[in-house]
Amino acid sequence: MISPGLRGYVHQTPAGDQENDDKIAGKDPAADLLPAALAALEQAFTVAGERAAPGSGTRRRTWLDTFDWRLYRAGLVLEFEQASRGGRLVLSKADGTPQAEQPVTGWPPRRPVQDLPPGPVRDRIVVLIWPRALLPVAGAVSTVSVTRLLNEDGKTVARLIADQSTTTSAPLTLAAAAAGSVVAGPAAGTTAELPLRLAVTEVRGYPAQARKAAALLAAVPGASPASQSVFIAALTALGRHPANNTNGVDAEITAPMPGPVAVARLLLRLLDTVELNVDGVLRDIDTEFLHDLRVAVRRTRSAIKLLGEVLPAEAAGHYAREFKWLGDLTTPTRDLDVHLLGFAAMTEQLLAAAPADLEPFRAFLVRRRAREFRRLAAALRSPRFRAITDDWRKALLAVCDASAPKKRRPPTAAELAFRTTGRAFARIAARGGAITPDSAPESLHDLRKRCKELRYLLEFFAPLHDPVAYRKVVGDLKQLQDCLGDFQDSQVQREEIGALAQEMLAEALAGHGTAPAATLLAMGEVAARLAVSQAEARADFARRFARFAGPAAQPRIRTLLAAPAGAGAGP
Amino acid sequence: MKIYATYNIKGGVGKTTAAVNLAHLSAADGQRTLLWDLDPQGAASFLFRIKPRVKGGGKALIRGTKTLGDAIKGTDFDLLDLLPADFTYRNMDLLLGTSERKQTRKIAQLLRPFAAEYDNVFLDCPPSISLVSENVMHAADVLLVPVIPTTLSVRTLDQLTEFVAGFDGERPQVRAFFSMADRRKKLHQEITKDLLAERSVVTQAAIPALSLIERMSVERAPVTAFAPRSQAARAYRALWSEVSS
Numbered sequence: 001m002i003s004p005g006l007r008g009y010v011h012q013t014p015a016g017d018q019e020n021d022d023k024i025a026g027k028d029p030a031a032d033l034l035p036a037a038l039a040a041l042e043q044a045f046t047v048a049g050e051r052a053a054p055g056s057g058t059r060r061r062t063w064l065d066t067f068d069w070r071l072y073r074a075g076l077v078l079e080f081e082q083a084s085r086g087g088r089l090v091l092s093k094a095d096g097t098p099q100a101e102q103p104v105t106g107w108p109p110r111r112p113v114q115d116l117p118p119g120p121v122r123d124r125i126v127v128l129i130w131p132r133a134l135l136p137v138a139g140a141v142s143t144v145s146v147t148r149l150l151n152e153d154g155k156t157v158a159r160l161i162a163d164q165s166t167t168t169s170a171p172l173t174l175a176a177a178a179a180g181s182v183v184a185g186p187a188a189g190t191t192a193e194l195p196l197r198l199a200v201t202e203v204r205g206y207p208a209q210a211r212k213a214a215a216l217l218a219a220v221p222g223a224s225p226a227s228q229s230v231f232i233a234a235l236t237a238l239g240r241h242p243a244n245n246t247n248g249v250d251a252e253i254t255a256p257m258p259g260p261v262a263v264a265r266l267l268l269r270l271l272d273t274v275e276l277n278v279d280g281v282l283r284d285i286d287t288e289f290l291h292d293l294r295v296a297v298r299r300t301r302s303a304i305k306l307l308g309e310v311l312p313a314e315a316a317g318h319y320a321r322e323f324k325w326l327g328d329l330t331t332p333t334r335d336l337d338v339h340l341l342g343f344a345a346m347t348e349q350l351l352a353a354a355p356a357d358l359e360p361f362r363a364f365l366v367r368r369r370a371r372e373f374r375r376l377a378a379a380l381r382s383p384r385f386r387a388i389t390d391d392w393r394k395a396l397l398a399v400c401d402a403s404a405p406k407k408r409r410p411p412t413a414a415e416l417a418f419r420t421t422g423r424a425f426a427r428i429a430a431r432g433g434a435i436t437p438d439s440a441p442e443s444l445h446d447l448r449k450r451c452k453e454l455r456y457l458l459e460f461f462a463p464l465h466d467p468v469a470y471r472k473v474v475g476d477l478k479q480l481q482d483c484l485g486d487f488q489d490s491q492v493q494r495e496e497i498g499a500l501a502q503e504m505l506a507e508a509l510a511g512h513g514t515a516p517a518a519t520l521l522a523m524g525e526v527a528a529r530l531a532v533s534q535a536e537a538r539a540d541f542a543r544r545f546a547r548f549a550g551p552a553a554q555p556r557i558r559t560l561l562a563a564p565a566g567a568g569a570g571p
Numbered sequence: 572m573k574i575y576a577t578y579n580i581k582g583g584v585g586k587t588t589a590a591v592n593l594a595h596l597s598a599a600d601g602q603r604t605l606l607w608d609l610d611p612q613g614a615a616s617f618l619f620r621i622k623p624r625v626k627g628g629g630k631a632l633i634r635g636t637k638t639l640g641d642a643i644k645g646t647d648f649d650l651l652d653l654l655p656a657d658f659t660y661r662n663m664d665l666l667l668g669t670s671e672r673k674q675t676r677k678i679a680q681l682l683r684p685f686a687a688e689y690d691n692v693f694l695d696c697p698p699s700i701s702l703v704s705e706n707v708m709h710a711a712d713v714l715l716v717p718v719i720p721t722t723l724s725v726r727t728l729d730q731l732t733e734f735v736a737g738f739d740g741e742r743p744q745v746r747a748f749f750s751m752a753d754r755r756k757k758l759h760q761e762i763t764k765d766l767l768a769e770r771s772v773v774t775q776a777a778i779p780a781l782s783l784i785e786r787m788s789v790e791r792a793p794v795t796a797f798a799p800r801s802q803a804a805r806a807y808r809a810l811w812s813e814v815s816s
Contacts, residue, residue: 153620154620154791155620203644204652205642205643205644206645
C-alpha cells in the first residue's frame with residue numbers, strides 16, 4: 001500500500017502494526033495534550049505542520065449497520081466517509097484492519113444492500129446482510145490535523161495525526177429509540193465529545209522512526225493507549241449498546257417460576273419484537289421488518305393457543321382473534337415480498353424463457369405490492385392495532401404482577417413446558433407416522449403447522465432444556481420443517497403464480513397493464529420448476545421424518561421431555 | 572501498471588528532473604506511483620531527501636535475496652514512493668550479465684509483482700547504452716526521451732528510435748520532448764520547428780531552460796510541489812497530460 005501511514009490512519013491499527021501506529025487517547029483536555037505531545041516529539045524530530053495534508057481538515061463519517069447489527073456481530077465496521085462530492089464506504093474489522101472500500105456517489109440511507117453500486121464493499125457484505133438495509137448507527141465530525149516529523153535531512157519520516165471528534169447518535173429507527181424497554185439508547189441527535197486521539201503513522205521504509213515517535217508519545221503525561229476503536233468509543237460515549245434486534249425469543253424464565261408469569265414474559269418479549277419492527281415496516285426500510293413482525297405474531301398466536309390455559313380466558317380468546325387479524329393483514333405484502341426477493345433466483349433457473357420475458361411479471365408484482373403495502377400501513381396506523389399492542393401489554397403486565405393467592409396453585413414453568421411440549425411431540429409422531437406416499441398434500445401442510453408449534457414451544461422454554469439434546473432435536477426438527485416448508489411453499493407459490501397470471505390478464509384486458517404471451521409462458525416455466533421442487537420435497541419427507549421422530553431419535557426426545565433442567569428446583 | 576522510463580544516452584539533459592516532476596504529478600492525480608532511481612549518482616533520491624542506499628545494494632535486488640518492496644521508501648507526498656539509488660548500481664551491468672546469457676528483461680521481471688500496488692512506475696535511467704538501459708527499454712511502456720534542440724541530439728533520437736524498432740515482441744512507445752529549450756537561441760527555434768513537423772514521436776509540450784528547475788536541488792522537492800504555479804510547473808503539467816493520455 002502506498003503511504004501506509006496516511007491510509008492506515010483512517011482505520012484502527014491492525015494488531016500486527018500496533019507499535020507503529022499506537023493510538024493514544026488523551027485523558028487531559030485536548031488543549032493540554034497536543035502541545036505536550038509536540039514538545040516530546042521535538043526531542044527527536046523537527047516538527048512541521050502540514051496544511052492540506054491528505055486526511056486533514058474536517059472529516060464527516062457515519063457508521064452503518066443493519067437493524068439487527070449483523071456487521072457488528074460479524075466483527076465488522078462499515079463507515080461512510082463523506083467528501084465534498086459523494087464519498088466512500090470503508091469496511092474494516094473491529095480491530096481496524098482494512099477489508100475493502102469503494103467510492104459511492106452519496107449515501108442514500110435506508111436502501112436495501114442490493115441497491116448498493118457494485119464494488120468491493122458490496123461484494124464483501126452482501127451475503128452477510130441481504131436482504132437487510134444499511135442504516136446509520138452513529139455519526140462523527142472530526143477535526144483532523146497532521147504534523148510532519150522530519151529527520152535531519154528535512155525528510156518526513158512519520159506523521160502525528162490529531163483527531164478531535166464529536167459523535168452524534170443516529171438511532172436505527174425511531175421505534176428503537178422509543179422502545180426503551182427493548183433497546184437502551186439515547187434519542188436521535190444526542191452528541192458527545194470524544195477524547196482527543198493522537199496517532200503516529202508510519203512513512204513506508206521508516207518503521208524505526210515511527211516506533212520512536214510512538215514511544216515518545218506514550219511517555220507524555222496524561223496520555224494512554226486507546227483501547228477502543230473510534231466506533232466503539234463513540235457508541236460508549238453515546239450510551240448505545242448494540243442490541244440484539246433479532247427475532248429470537250430470549251425471555252427470562254426459570255423452571256420454578258409460576259407458569260402464567262413465564263408465559264406472560266414470553267408474550268411480552270414477543271410484543272416487544274412486534275413494536276420494535278412496526279416503524280421499520282411503516283417506513284418500508286427492508287422486508288425483514290415485516291418478516292420479523294410476522295414471526296412474532298405467529299409465535300404469539302401459537303403461545304396463546306398452546307399455553308393460553310394459564311392466562312385469563314377472556315383475554316386469551318380476545319387476543320387470539322386480534323392477532324389472527326394482524327397476522328392475516330400482513331400476509332399479502334409478505335407473499336409478494338417473497339416473490340420479489342426470489343425473483344433473481346427465479347429468472348436464473350429459466351431454461352426455455354429469457355429473463356426479460358418475466359419483466360412484466362416483476363412490474364406487476366411491484367405494483368401489486370405497493371397497493372397491498374398501503375393497506376397494511378393503514379392498518380398498522382389504525383386505532384385497532386394500537387389498542388392491541390397497548391392493552392395486550394397491560395394485560396400481560398397484570399399477569400406478571402398478580403400477587404393475590406390463587407385457589408389452585410398454577411403449574412410451574414417447567415411443568416407447563418413439559419406438558420405442552422410432550423403433547424406437541426405426540427401429535428407430530430401420530431400424524432407424521434400416518435402419512436404415506438398416497439396421503440393428501442393437506443396432511444403435510446397440517447404437519448408443518450404442528451411442527452412450527454413444537455418448534456416455538458421448544459424455543460420458548462429453551463432455557464429449561466438439556467442443551468445438548470435441545471440442539472440435536474431442534475436441528476432435526478428444522479430440517480423436517482425445511483422439507484415441509486419447501487413442499488408447501490412450492491405449492492402455494494405455484495398456485496399464486498396461476499392466480500397472478502389470471503389477474504395480469506384481467507388487468508390487460510381492462511387496459512391497465514400488459515400480459516405478453518412470452519411472460520405468461522415464462523411464468524408457466526417457473527410454475528413447472530416449482531412443481532419439480534415440490535415433488536423433490538415430497539420424496540425427501542419420509543427420510544426427514546424418520547430422522548426426527550424415528551427409533552434413533554427417541555432417546556434424545558425422551559431426555560428432552562423427561563428432564564426440563566431444574567424442574568421443580570429452587571431458583 | 573504503466574511503466575514510464577526517462578532515458579537518454581547523454582547526461583545532463585533533464586532526465587531526472589522530468590522523472591521527479593512527472594512522478595509527482597502522477598501521484599497528485601491520485602495515481603499510486605513508484606519512482607525507481609536507477610542512476611548510481613542518486614539525484615532523484617537526493618531531490619526527495621532520501622538517502623541513496625539500498626541494503627545489500629543492487630546485487631541483492633537483482634539476485635532476489637532482497638525484494639524491491641523492502642527497499643521502497645515513502646516520499647513526503649501522498650501516493651508517491653521511491654526506490655532509492657545505490658552506489659552499487661554502477662555495477663548493475665555486471666550483475667545483469669553474469670548469468671550464462673545477458674538478462675535483458677530482469678527489471679521488467681522484478682517490477683511485475685507490483686502491478687497491483689502501483690498505477691504508474693517511473694524509471695530514472697542512468698545515461699549510457701548498457702545492459703541496464705536495454706533492460707529499462709524492455710520494461711517500459713513509454714520511453715520518455717528528453718532532447719536538447721541540437722542537431723546531434725536529433726541524430727541520437729533517430730538512432731534510439733531505430734534501436735527500439737528492432738526489438739522482438741513488445742516495444743515501448745517512444746515519446747521525445749524538448750528539454751532545456753531556449754527560445755532566445757535561433758538554432759533551438761529552428762530545430763524545434765523542423766522536428767515537430769517531421770517526427771510524430773515528439774511532444775508539443777517542451778520543457779524550457781529555467782533557473783527554477785535548477786533550483787530543485789536547493790529546495791530538494793519537485794518544482795511542481797514547491798512552485799506549482801510557475802512556468803516550469805506548467806510545462807511539466809502540459810508534458811504529463813500529453814504523455815499520460
